[in-house]
Amino acid sequence: MSLASVTDTKLSRRSLLKGSAAAAGAFSFGFAIPVTSEAQAQGAVPEINAWVVVHPDDKVVIRIARSEMGQGTLTGLAQLVAEELDCDWAKVTTEYPTPGQNLARNRVWGNFSTGGSRGVRESHEYVRKGGAAARMMLVQAAADGWKVPAAECSAIKGVITHKGSGRSIRYGEVAAAATKLQAPAPANVPLKDPKDWTIAGKPLKRLDTADKTTGKKIYGMDFTLPGMLNAAIKDCPVFGGKVKSFDAAKIKDMPGVKHVLPVGDSAIAVVADTWWRAKTALDALPITWDEGEHAKVSSESIAAWLKEGLDAPQAAVGNQNGDVKGAIANAARVIEQVYSYPFQNHACMEVMNATALYTPERCEVWTPTQNGEAALAAASEASGLPLAKCEAYKIDLGGGFGRRGAVHDWVRQVVAIAKQIPGTPVKLIWSREEDMLHGRFHPVTQCKLTGALDKDGNLTGLHLRISGQSIVAGIFPQNIQNGRDPAVFQGLNPPGPEASIGYTVPNLLIDHAMRNPHVPPGFWRGVNLNQNTIYLECFIDELAHAAGKDPLEFRRALMKNHPKHLAVLNAVAEKAGWGSKPPEGVYRGICQTMGFGSYVAAVAEVSVDAQGKLKIHKITAATDPGHAVNPAQIERQVEGSFVYGLSAALFGECTVKDGRMVEENFDTYPVVRMEDMPAVETIIVPSGGFWGGVGEPTIAVAAPAVLNAIFAATGKRVRNLPLKNTDLRKA
Amino acid sequence: MAKLSINGKTIEVAVEDDTPLLWVIREQIGLTGTKYGCGVAQCGACTVHIDGVATRSCSMPVSALTAGQKIVTIEGLSTDGNHPIQKAWIEHDVPQCGFCQSGMIMAAAALLQSNPKPSDADIAAEITNICRCGTYNRVKAAIKDVAAGGQMNRG
Numbered sequence: 001m002s003l004a005s006v007t008d009t010k011l012s013r014r015s016l017l018k019g020s021a022a023a024a025g026a027f028s029f030g031f032a033i034p035v036t037s038e039a040q041a042q043g044a045v046p047e048i049n050a051w052v053v054v055h056p057d058d059k060v061v062i063r064i065a066r067s068e069m070g071q072g073t074l075t076g077l078a079q080l081v082a083e084e085l086d087c088d089w090a091k092v093t094t095e096y097p098t099p100g101q102n103l104a105r106n107r108v109w110g111n112f113s114t115g116g117s118r119g120v121r122e123s124h125e126y127v128r129k130g131g132a133a134a135r136m137m138l139v140q141a142a143a144d145g146w147k148v149p150a151a152e153c154s155a156i157k158g159v160i161t162h163k164g165s166g167r168s169i170r171y172g173e174v175a176a177a178a179t180k181l182q183a184p185a186p187a188n189v190p191l192k193d194p195k196d197w198t199i200a201g202k203p204l205k206r207l208d209t210a211d212k213t214t215g216k217k218i219y220g221m222d223f224t225l226p227g228m229l230n231a232a233i234k235d236c237p238v239f240g241g242k243v244k245s246f247d248a249a250k251i252k253d254m255p256g257v258k259h260v261l262p263v264g265d266s267a268i269a270v271v272a273d274t275w276w277r278a279k280t281a282l283d284a285l286p287i288t289w290d291e292g293e294h295a296k297v298s299s300e301s302i303a304a305w306l307k308e309g310l311d312a313p314q315a316a317v318g319n320q321n322g323d324v325k326g327a328i329a330n331a332a333r334v335i336e337q338v339y340s341y342p343f344q345n346h347a348c349m350e351v352m353n354a355t356a357l358y359t360p361e362r363c364e365v366w367t368p369t370q371n372g373e374a375a376l377a378a379a380s381e382a383s384g385l386p387l388a389k390c391e392a393y394k395i396d397l398g399g400g401f402g403r404r405g406a407v408h409d410w411v412r413q414v415v416a417i418a419k420q421i422p423g424t425p426v427k428l429i430w431s432r433e434e435d436m437l438h439g440r441f442h443p444v445t446q447c448k449l450t451g452a453l454d455k456d457g458n459l460t461g462l463h464l465r466i467s468g469q470s471i472v473a474g475i476f477p478q479n480i481q482n483g484r485d486p487a488v489f490q491g492l493n494p495p496g497p498e499a500s501i502g503y504t505v506p507n508l509l510i511d512h513a514m515r516n517p518h519v520p521p522g523f524w525r526g527v528n529l530n531q532n533t534i535y536l537e538c539f540i541d542e543l544a545h546a547a548g549k550d551p552l553e554f555r556r557a558l559m560k561n562h563p564k565h566l567a568v569l570n571a572v573a574e575k576a577g578w579g580s581k582p583p584e585g586v587y588r589g590i591c592q593t594m595g596f597g598s599y600v601a602a603v604a605e606v607s608v609d610a611q612g613k614l615k616i617h618k619i620t621a622a623t624d625p626g627h628a629v630n631p632a633q634i635e636r637q638v639e640g641s642f643v644y645g646l647s648a649a650l651f652g653e654c655t656v657k658d659g660r661m662v663e664e665n666f667d668t669y670p671v672v673r674m675e676d677m678p679a680v681e682t683i684i685v686p687s688g689g690f691w692g693g694v695g696e697p698t699i700a701v702a703a704p705a706v707l708n709a710i711f712a713a714t715g716k717r718v719r720n721l722p723l724k725n726t727d728l729r730k731a
Numbered sequence: 732m733a734k735l736s737i738n739g740k741t742i743e744v745a746v747e748d749d750t751p752l753l754w755v756i757r758e759q760i761g762l763t764g765t766k767y768g769c770g771v772a773q774c775g776a777c778t779v780h781i782d783g784v785a786t787r788s789c790s791m792p793v794s795a796l797t798a799g800q801k802i803v804t805i806e807g808l809s810t811d812g813n814h815p816i817q818k819a820w821i822e823h824d825v826p827q828c829g830f831c832q833s834g835m836i837m838a839a840a841a842l843l844q845s846n847p848k849p850s851d852a853d854i855a856a857e858i859t860n861i862c863r864c865g866t867y868n869r870v871k872a873a874i875k876d877v878a879a880g881g882q883m884n885r886g
């Protein structure tokens with residue numbers, strides 16, 4: 001999105017929203033809002049429908065509701081619309097409708113939320129219908145012009161042809177007439193069979209690359225408005241603490257400083273002409289904190305509390321069959337181990353930021369967000385103005401990974417600042433340090449796993465007791481029922497279409513003792529599938545070893561009732577040559593899981609030298625997402641997900657000391673760089689019939705495949721993440 | 732007050748001496764292709780060329796520079812996005828979110844200038860920029876492509 005298009009949208013929105021006061025207060029997700037006729041006005045070139053605008057020169061603008069944060073959803077969703085539209089892909093561009101427009105138009109674009117790898121899998125049907133309906137209207141307009149039945153006309157690449165006469169006409173020539181036609185009812189809009197796709201399903205290049213290679217692309221951090229000031233902020237480093245006092249006089253004469261402002265009761269912002277001056281002054285500002293009740297909490301105290309939950313009598317059940325207690329009591333051998341997973345920061349490359357302009361009549365926010373509607377709601381709440389007097393403009397994200405979706409803390413802050421300087425636009429940028437201290441962290445959990453083997457080494461019973469934090473309790477507490485958070489069991493659910501366990505164990509119990517520390521949790525790319533897959537897949541490996549069986553064969557024996565899980569596992573085993581001899585000094589590990597609607601499996605090849613230095617040579621990964629919308633972009637998502645997953649497994653740890661996070665920048669929070677990066681081979685095995693996500697599931701298999709390979713190489717089990725805390729040298 | 736040569740132009744800016752070059756480029760000069768990622772020379776998002784050498788501008792105070800030193804930002808790397816590295820980036824569809832990519836491209840261009848045929852180990856040692864989206868393998872492939880084609884030498 002160019003800066004110009006951001007501000008153009010803004011101008012057209014000003015008049016647009018005036019008539020939609022009826023929408024005020026009625027806003028809630030999934031709630032129907034009355035449409036105003038004024039809201040149909042969409043600028044110079046009228047739309048065919050909400051999804052498609054065709055210009056006289058055949059340029060096609062496809063509207064995208066979800067946010068682009070690197071995952072390629074902009075291109076993938078445009079492919080689906082263009083496929084059904086039968087337009088010329090070379091003429092396609094995209095634009096974002098604003099959350100306010102969606103609100104004013106009865107949420108015609110559906111959900112804006114971009115997370116949980118849902119971009120394609122949740123909206124494929126209605127976006128394809130949007131494209132197909134537009135094509136039907138364009139064809140109808142041509143047929144009307146020729147006075148022939150539409151059924152005698154067809155469209156290819158933006159050109160409509162009449163069979164009988166051979167006449168043809170371009171989309172651009174009939175677009176104006178098509179906009180005046182009645183839209184077909186969705187039930188009467190047939191969709192193509194995916195086997196006939198020519199645009200969707202193809203490994204097309206992304207639509208949004210060029211400006212990312214020249215520095216032209218405008219991110220939230222780069223956005224400016226005339227007369228804009230810049231703000232830097234410090235929130236109390238101890239979660240839940242407050243500002244006790246600050247001495248603005250000490251910095252008010254520093255260069256560029258305009259305002260020193262409290263933000264809520266826990267933060268202080270310095271507003272200056274430039275951000276660097278704001279930050280410099282903020283660093284010099286004496287602030288005393290009231291650290292509150294959590295000032296003594298540490299990683300150790302949290303771990304002790306979670307450990308107690310591993311044996312607590314009270315726990316919510318996620319998956320259960322048979323009699324696990326009996327199976328353990330009667331086992332020939334019982335294996336028991338405890339694993340743990342730490343807090344982690346998303347560490348998006350682009351730190352949190354937003355620009356706001358507040359007047360008593362209106363509040364506007366420009367921000368990178370995974371959910372424009374939630375950003376709008378946050379602006380409304382923080383400004384005290386009704387939704388109809390607010391607008392949020394989405395800017396492509398410099399990384400999201402879940403940080404910029406459910407909670408819009410930075411939007412609330414920038415609005416609180418802007419409200420104190422009405423009429424002056426202000427851009428808030430967090431420092432990296434602020435971003436690291438005030439993340440919404442990957443939840444902390446521990447897991448005790450108990451496995452029962454019979455005398456032949458068959459798994460007869462398995463108990464996973466998870467103890468620890470619930471993201472849902474931290475963000476949507478209303479969704480917790482009787483102390484149970486269903487999301488905690490991701491990847492461990494009973495058989496079904498989402499995040500189901502891939503094994504049948506005769507006696508099984510998976511339960512969760514909720515323990516919520518004061519550190520705010522968040523949805524972190526991969527969410528609970530990350531640690532759950534490590535727990536289950538590393539422990540299965542331990543059981544296989546204890547039973548004296550090959551890890552692949554041990555798994556296969558438990559997977560007869562899980563053909564899709566098994567198929568990807570088999571695919572990856574074959575591709576990686578499981579069972580063949582690896583090169584000297586190289587060892588393999590294998591694992592599988594299911595989540596975000598897709599089935600995934602991986603084989604890692606590693607070596608560990610005498611100094612204990614790990615080298616990950618290669619990871620082979622198989623994904624079954626049902627339908628593959630763009631294989632080239634899926635490959636990139638798989639590679640990227642491994643970087644994210646391996647960063648977490650090797651290095652990712654935020655430590656709590658004195659109630660606050662210790663790690664403040666990449667020097668103490670290392671991440672995977674080029675030198676750590678393995679070769680990645682991606683196999684896509686789409687079995688059809690369902691729509692799975694691709695941005696997240698493979699994260700979860702990176703770590704267990706590597707950890708199992710490390711065991712094969714060293715005989716050491718790494719049960720406490722991250723790996724950097726374990727000495728891999730031979731004992 | 733500092734006098735700088737940026738993308739072939741001499742520019743005078745009124746800033747405090749200890750202002751990092753990054754923020755002068757972004758806020759005084761208004762070129763926002765150079766990014767802030769960490770501020771402590773860890774991530775490389777702020778990479779520019781100073782006399783052809785890849786430099787992390789967040790940690791370079793403006794007072795350490797003279798108008799004789801030629802600073803090039805991503806906006807000045809080529810006239811029309813047609814530097815061999817930029818073309819290879821498009822060919823390989825390298826960027827995901829793109830936020831780190833200005834820095835990646837500047838680091839890669841400087842590497843190939845000094846070492847037109849880098850080995851995998853050279854690339855890993857020299858390109859230490861952070862990409863949270865995980866584009867490393869595409870970055871490497873694009874660099875090797877340019878090296879193999881010798882475009883950097885043909886200039």
Ligand code: FES
Pocket residue numbers: 766767768769770771772773774775776777778787788789790
């Ligand atoms: S911003 Fe300069 S290295 Fe990160």
Ligand code: FES
Pocket residue numbers: 070349398399826827828829830831832861862863864865866
């Ligand atoms: S492309 Fe997103 S951080 Fe590199």
